[in-house]
Amino acid sequence: MSRLIIVSNRVAPISEGGPAAGGLAVGVYDALKETGGMWFGWSGDVLASGQPQIQLEERGPVTFATIGLVRRDYDQYYRGFSNATLWPAFHYRADLIQYDRHDFEGYWRVNEWLAQQLVPLLREDDVIWVHDYHLIPFAQALRAQGVKNRIGFFLHIPFPASQVLLAVPPHRLLVEALCSFDLLGFQTEPDLRAFCDYVVNEAHGEVEHAAKGPSTIRAFERTLRAAAYPIGIYPDEIAQLAKAGARGKLVRTMKATLHERKLIMSVDRLDYSKGLVERFRAFERLLDHAPAYRNNVSFVQIAPPTRADMHAYQDIRLQLEGESGRINGRFAELDWTPIRYIHRQYERQVLAALFRESHVGYVTPLRDGMNLVAKEYVSAQDPDDPGVLVLSCFAGAAQELEGALIVNPIDIDGMAEALATGLAMPAAERRARYRDMIAQLRENNVSVWRDNFLRDLQGGGEKRRAMRAK
């Protein structure tokens, strides 16, 4: 069997028990711990001086190969083009897109440099699976160095409609680079359709849909395949964690502080794509319109800061501090804080247990590739007395979780109504919705995601002659 090489910017931390907050690290870690292989990417270190060196570390069946970035590369490739240009564009925030030609050059240069670092570690029959928007030029860079292995790409975030992508000045170079992969994976059918639309209408390529399996794309003198592979989780593992966590001291103490009040739970990285401002306002609207909930429901928002050295993230943090303070000031009582707004990471077990203890999971991103939190929320529930998921129609997960209360995350009244419906939903309806969703999560778990992608990457198309590059 071929060895699997995972390449991503963010690599799960090597020393602690689990991966960092972020769907990519969580999903890839779950997928790789069974197959084994190598995970190559950024160490998370930014070097003030010196030449970055690859660090190799074995953990179980996985070899972690990580490397630091020098300051200029971090600024141009990570903070700059990846997170100030691509992230807002791909999340439909054209208003937040910043573009600097030097950052784009840095992005390309770092991709070429990372590819160069990986080449000596590669074997002839390795299968290379590249993840996410930081590494769009990676296959092109490997090919330029003579690598003939199969190379696949999975995009964890949405792929934007052409009219939005056109706002990114080098859009054509990006899509051309994507066409150097053998297989492209997207989270949902709408993402795949947006990519195909660009290929046909902007790049004047061809798309041939298959009755079953990936579509064939012909563009930029390349033939490749593309399909939607919605990422999953291990729902039964989360359920176990939730049960065990609920017995833990932290969760029991927290529960005692609720004094039988109902609990609404949200967990997100503190990102402007997550719709937290609208979410806070909809909770406020609920308290305005349904006074019976005042002092009878608590909303816990866990939001660890992310990309904290970027303006857009500093702005959203300030805005949320203002909103939570304002709403708490309006409604709080001596013995009740309506919104508990917390900026820290918790162990997966604690989060899962909090999900299980809550009555509503409140997951309302403005745009999200998948949103694993929505899937984790459902998995953590007690089958006999499950909570209700309120889910944005703009999360990839909404394509699968039809048992959720689906909301438009900018419709404040609609979200307030969904909260009220969720809090009052009879047990029989909650159970029926839960059964429907958990069945779907079990059917499309993270190993199904991985196996489907790797099957399509390894099969089909002309066989490449694998070559060890050095």
Ligand code: ADP
């Ligand atoms: P994104 O990839 O945009 O961060 P997802 O919902 O897909 O969003 O994935 C987030 C992952 O990070 C989930 O697995 C979630 O449990 C985890 N996570 C989010 N916030 C925290 C936190 N405060 N502590 C620990 N894990 C977190």
Ligand code: G6P
């Ligand atoms: C999302 C992205 C990942 C990223 C994660 C955390 O899940 O899809 O690629 O790793 O956010 O963001 P960070 O910038 O800390 O890696």
